[in-house]
Amino acid sequence: MNLEQRIEAFAKLGDFFGQFTTNGIVKKNTSEINTLFYEAFKMQIERAQEFNGWFTKNNVLKAFESWHIALTQENLTKWTSIYNFSKSSDVKNVAIIMAGNIPLVGFHDFLSVLISGHNTIVKQSSNDKHFLPLIAKYLEHLNPYFKNKITFTENKLTDFDAVIATGSNNTARYFEHYFGKYPSIIRKNRNSVAILTGKETNEELEALGEDIFQYFGLGCRSVSKIFVPKDYNFDLLFNALYKFNTIINYKKYENNYDYNKAVYIMSQFNIIENGFVMLKEDPNYASPIATVFYEFYHSFENLKQRLSLESEEIQCIACNENVVDFVKFGKTQYPKLWNYADDIDTIDFLIKI
Template sequence: MPFKNRVQAFINLGKQLAELSGEEKEGLFRRAENQNNWFTNKSCDLAISGLIHMLESSRMEEWVSSYDFSQVKESKDVGVLMAGNIPAVGFHDLMSVLLAGHGISAKLSSADSVLMNWLIEKLIQIEPGFEGFIQVSEMLKGKDAYIATGSDNSSRYFEYYFGKYPSLIRQNRTSVAIVKGDESEEEIKALGEDVFTYFGLGCRNVSKVFLSDEKLSEVLLKNWESFSAIADHHKYHNNYEYNKSIFLVNGEPHLDNGFLIMKKEETLVSPISVLYYEIFKDLDDLENKLSYHQNKIQCIVAKKDTWPNAVEFGKAQMPGPKDYADGVDTMEFLLSI
C-alpha cells in the first residue's frame, strides 16, 4: 500500500471520529464502560477527542515528514502487547506500526478491547488494504519484533521473553507539575484537569506537584472544588475512603478536601485519589529533584516560562503524534527493524 494512502487513512479516521453522532458514541461508550467501569462516558469522549486532535492533518504530516519511510524494504510482523489503563491507549502503537509499513499482531488489553476493536474496524472500513496487516491475537509467539507496555514488574517478564528479539519495552511512568505561586486561577483549575482526567490512571496524569510554598497546597484544593463530582464514581470513592482511612489510622499528616487527599511525599507515583507534593527551595533545587526522577517522568506540566519544554496546564492529556510514551521514538524503532 502506498505510504500516502496509509497516512491519509488515519487522517480520514480522525475526520470520521469528529463526525460521530451522539447516538453512535452513546452506544459505543456504554459497551466500553460495561467492560471497564473506569471507562465512563466522559473518559471515552475525551479519548476520542484526543484522537481527533492527534490525527489532524497538519500534525500528522509534520510528524511523518521527520522520517525516511523508504528505508523499510520488507514488512515485518510486530507483536504489540497493549496496555488498558485509559481508553484507546494502544492506538498510537497500532498507528505507528502500520504507518511504518509493518503488520501488527495485537494482544489487546482485556480492559480496553471494545474501543480498540471498534477503531480497528473503522480503520479497515476506510482503508480495506489494512485488513491483511492487522491481526488481533491472544498469543504473540514468533514475531519479528515486539512492543510491550506494562508495569515495572511485568517489564522484567517482557525482557525475559522478548529480549532476544528487537523490542521496545515500556515501564511505569507518571507526570508531575510545577506550581510557583504566580499562576492564574484559570491555570490552577486547568491543572486540575491534568490531575483528575481518567481518574489519574494515565501516565500523562499528574500524580505529584512540586510547590514553591507549602501554602500552595491549600490553594490547589480550594480551586479544585469544581471537580468534586469525581467522588460520585464508586471505584474512585472506594479508593478515596481506603487511602483516607490508612492515613488516619497511621497518623500520617495529609490534607483532604472531601474527594482528594494531598500528602507530602518524595516518591512520584501516588495512589488513586491521592496527590503527592514536595516543596522546592529554588529552581536549582527543583532541577536536582526532577533529574533524580527523570527516567520515571512522562511529562512536566508548568507555565512555559517556568520550565523548558513544559506542557501547558490542562494540556497533558492531549498529546500529538510525536509525543511518544517513555520519550522513546517508537517510529524510529520500527523503521530500524
C-alpha cells in the same frame, strides 16, 4: 499503499472520531461507511463502563476527542516528514502488548506500526479490548490494504519480528525475559508531575485539575505529584480544584478515597484533604487514586536538574513557566503525535527493525 495514502486514511479516521466528543455524540456524515460504523461506535461508547468500571462515558469521549485533535492531515504529515521510510524496505510483523488503564491507551503504538507500513499483531488488555477491533474494521472498509495488516490475538504471541510492550515494572521483567532476543520497546511505570510557583491564576490551577482528575488519575500522563515552593498556600489550589468535587460521587473513586484516607489515618500520616482529594507529602511519584503527593522545593533551577536526573520515572512535567519540554496545565492528556511515551522514538525504532 504509500505513506501519503496511509496518512489520508488516518486523517479520515480522525474526522470520524470528531463525531464523539465531550460536547456530545453527533452524526456529521451520512456516507455509507460512516453510517455503517457510527452506530457501532456509539453503542460501544455507551456500554464501555459495563466492561470496565473506570471507563465512564465522559472519559471515553475525552479519549476519542484527544485523537480527533491529533489525527489531522497536517499533524500526521508533520509527524512523519522527518523520517526516511525508504530505510524500511521489508514489511515486518510487530507484536504490540497493550495496557488497559485508560481508553485507547495503546492506539499510538497501533498507529505507529501501521503508518510505518508494517503488519501488527495486537494483544489487548482485557480492560480495554472493544474499541480497537472496531477501529481496525473501519480502516479495512476505508482501504482493503489494511485487511491483512492487523491481527488480534488472545493466545501466545508467535510469528513476530519485533515487540512493543507496555506494562508495570513487574510485567516489564517478564517481557524482558521472553522478548529480550527480539528488537523491542518495553515500557515500565511512569508518572507525571506538576511544578507550581505560587504565581498561578485560578484558571491555570483549574486547568491543572484536568491533568489530575481526568481518567481518575489512572494514566501515565495524569499528574500524580506536585512540587510547590516553601510556605505554599494550598487554599489557592483547593479553591481551584473545587469545580471537580463531583468526582467523589463516582462509587469506585469514592471507595478508593475512603480506603486510602483510612490507611493514612491509621498510619498517622499528615494529609491535607477537602472531601474528594487528599494531598500527602511524599518523595515518591506514584500516588494512589484520590491522592496527590506533594513536595516542597527551594530552587526552581535545582528542581529542574533533579527531575532531569530522575527522568526515567517521569512521563511529562506540567508547568506554566516557559521551559522547553514542559507541558502547559490542562494539556498533559493531549500529547502531540511526536510526544513519544517514555521518550522512545517509536517510528525510528520501526524504521530500523
